[in-house]
Amino acid sequence: MGFIMTFIRTFFIQALWNYDKMMNSGFFFALKPRLEKFAGIQREREVRRFNTYFNTHPFMASFIIGAVMRLEEEYYETGNEELATEIENIKLKLMGPLAALGDSLFWGGLKPFFILCSVFFLFFAPSLSWALTGLFLYWSGYNTIHLSFRYRGLTVGYRYGRSLIVFLKKLEIQKKVDFLRRTAIILLGVFWGLGITWLFSEGLEYGWPFLLSSLFIILLVRRMPNILIVGLTMIILLLGGRLC
Amino acid sequence: MTLYLLSTLLASILILDVTYVGQFMLSEPIFMLPLLGLISGQPREGILAGMNLEFVFLGRLAVGASIPPSAGFAAAVFWGAVLLNRGGAEWYLPALFFPSLLAGYWGREIDHLFRKAHNGLSESAFRSFSRSGRYSRFSRFGAVSLLLFVLANWASILLLSWGIHKGTLLLSSFWGDSFHGGYVAMIWKGLPVMGVLFLLDRFHDKKNNGYLLGGMAGGLLLGGVLWALL
Numbered sequence: 448m449g450f451i452m453t454f455i456r457t458f459f460i461q462a463l464w465n466y467d468k469m470m471n472s473g474f475f476f477a478l479k480p481r482l483e484k485f486a487g488i489q490r491e492r493e494v495r496r497f498n499t500y501f502n503t504h505p506f507m508a509s510f511i512i513g514a515v516m517r518l519e520e521e522y523y524e525t526g527n528e529e530l531a532t533e534i535e536n537i538k539l540k541l542m543g544p545l546a547a548l549g550d551s552l553f554w555g556g557l558k559p560f561f562i563l564c565s566v567f568f569l570f571f572a573p574s575l576s577w578a579l580t581g582l583f584l585y586w587s588g589y590n591t592i593h594l595s596f597r598y599r600g601l602t603v604g605y606r607y608g609r610s611l612i613v614f615l616k617k618l619e620i621q622k623k624v625d626f627l628r629r630t631a632i633i634l635l636g637v638f639w640g641l642g643i644t645w646l647f648s649e650g651l652e653y654g655w656p657f658l659l660s661s662l663f664i665i666l667l668v669r670r671m672p673n674i675l676i677v678g679l680t681m682i683i684l685l686l687g688g689r690l691c
Numbered sequence: 692m693t694l695y696l697l698s699t700l701l702a703s704i705l706i707l708d709v710t711y712v713g714q715f716m717l718s719e720p721i722f723m724l725p726l727l728g729l730i731s732g733q734p735r736e737g738i739l740a741g742m743n744l745e746f747v748f749l750g751r752l753a754v755g756a757s758i759p760p761s762a763g764f765a766a767a768v769f770w771g772a773v774l775l776n777r778g779g780a781e782w783y784l785p786a787l788f789f790p791s792l793l794a795g796y797w798g799r800e801i802d803h804l805f806r807k808a809h810n811g812l813s814e815s816a817f818r819s820f821s822r823s824g825r826y827s828r829f830s831r832f833g834a835v836s837l838l839l840f841v842l843a844n845w846a847s848i849l850l851l852s853w854g855i856h857k858g859t860l861l862l863s864s865f866w867g868d869s870f871h872g873g874y875v876a877m878i879w880k881g882l883p884v885m886g887v888l889f890l891l892d893r894f895h896d897k898k899n900n901g902y903l904l905g906g907m908a909g910g911l912l913l914g915g916v917l918w919a920l921l
Contacts, residue, residue, distance in 0.1 A: 582738075
């Protein structure tokens with residue numbers, strides 16, 4: 448029961464996200480069902496231990512929570528003070544690499560990949576119902592992976608405890624991320640190519656503002672804030688409308 | 692008006708998905724706007740607007756303490772203005788695009804304010820636990836903050852969407868002269884074609900340039916073949 452409650456509470460890990468210690472409250476809140484044994488002076492000491500800086504990717508936090516759960520149980524069973532330091536070290540050691548891994552896997556890989564797949568469906572779908580079905584399929588696909596990471600993160604973290612980092616290395620997640628990114632960028636190129644041909648097929652006057660804007664975006668993206676590039680492309684589109 | 696109020700309220704609740712609850716992608720314009728569109732009986736507009744807004748914001752990552760402009764907030768403001776102008780002129784949708792993007796920056800400020808307020812709330816919850824052993828303050832403070840966040844977003848969405856709606860109508864002759872006839876439909880469907888390139892912001896790796904060019908060439912070739920055949 449405590450395990451399921453912890454899983455549910457991981458969805459709120461960023462609810463009290465703050466600039467001082469970031470996810471400290473969320474992390475402590477998620478661990479609560481497993482930390483019912485606190486009492487008296489011991490409790491004050493535990494608060495000092497958990498009211499510390501903690502920040503990582505929200506989906507990957509489950510791995511750390513699972514590992515800490517395991518070590519906390521060992522700590523209460525043995526009373527070994529060294530374990531308290533080890534728990535803090537594990538949190539510090541894992542949160543940076545897992546944040547980088549999560550950002551690159553979810554925000555930089557899976558999310559753009561699934562959104563690009565959805566866009567293919569939305570743009571080229573023969574009817575509205577196809578478009579909405581495609582959208583739902585990709586939304587559920589992304590969330591299946593998301594939820595499995597949240598849940599498996601807890602179980603894997605709990606099983607491997609301090610040797611979690613060795614286990615994560617074996618998964619070679621970065622290779623999978625590179626593959627996803629390459630696939631997404633090819634999809635992006637194919638979508639653009641198909642789209643721009645379609646625009647030209649509707650009439651030259653419709654195609655050129657988009658071709659010109661595309662060139663601007665390719666040249667300026669990462670060099671200027673997106674909002675300014677959007678402003679520039681809007682000017683091109685307005686000019687296109689006046690000249691058509 | 693009821694639809695406008697309820698849709699914007701639903702959008703404010705969906706924005707919670709960004710940080711407060713879950714991160715199920717429900718706050719992404721590409722999923723939020725088709726959903727709102729279905730509810731409002733304008734699914735086609737919801738889908739097209741969702742695609743266009745998604746690309747501009749997708750390039751931005753929330754790394755560490757940084758907060759990117761809120762895509763969900765911009766989408767909600769956009770939809771609010773669409774509902775205020777039901778049955779209006781055809782140039783209205785593309786004209787809303789840019790001001791709604793700017794509204795995303797106000798959404799970020801709301802997020803920033805709440806995160807600052809959480810500094811004190813979090814400390815207070817820990818102090819309370821330390822004194823009495825009760826965890827309830829964590830959930831209570833979380834719930835209060837969540838509720839206030841929804842209300843702050845809702846009020847801002849109502850105000851901004853109304854302001855943008857009125858502002859856009861004031862410039863109606865300008866928009867009408869620029870976005871007219873078949874060009875409007877083309878713009879609205881064509882925006883994602885160039886908008887997709889904003890994703891390059893994500894793939895800032897030079898070693899991927901070959902894949903991008905290969906994909907573009909493949910798409911152009913495939914498009915050309917289809918054009919010739921169809």
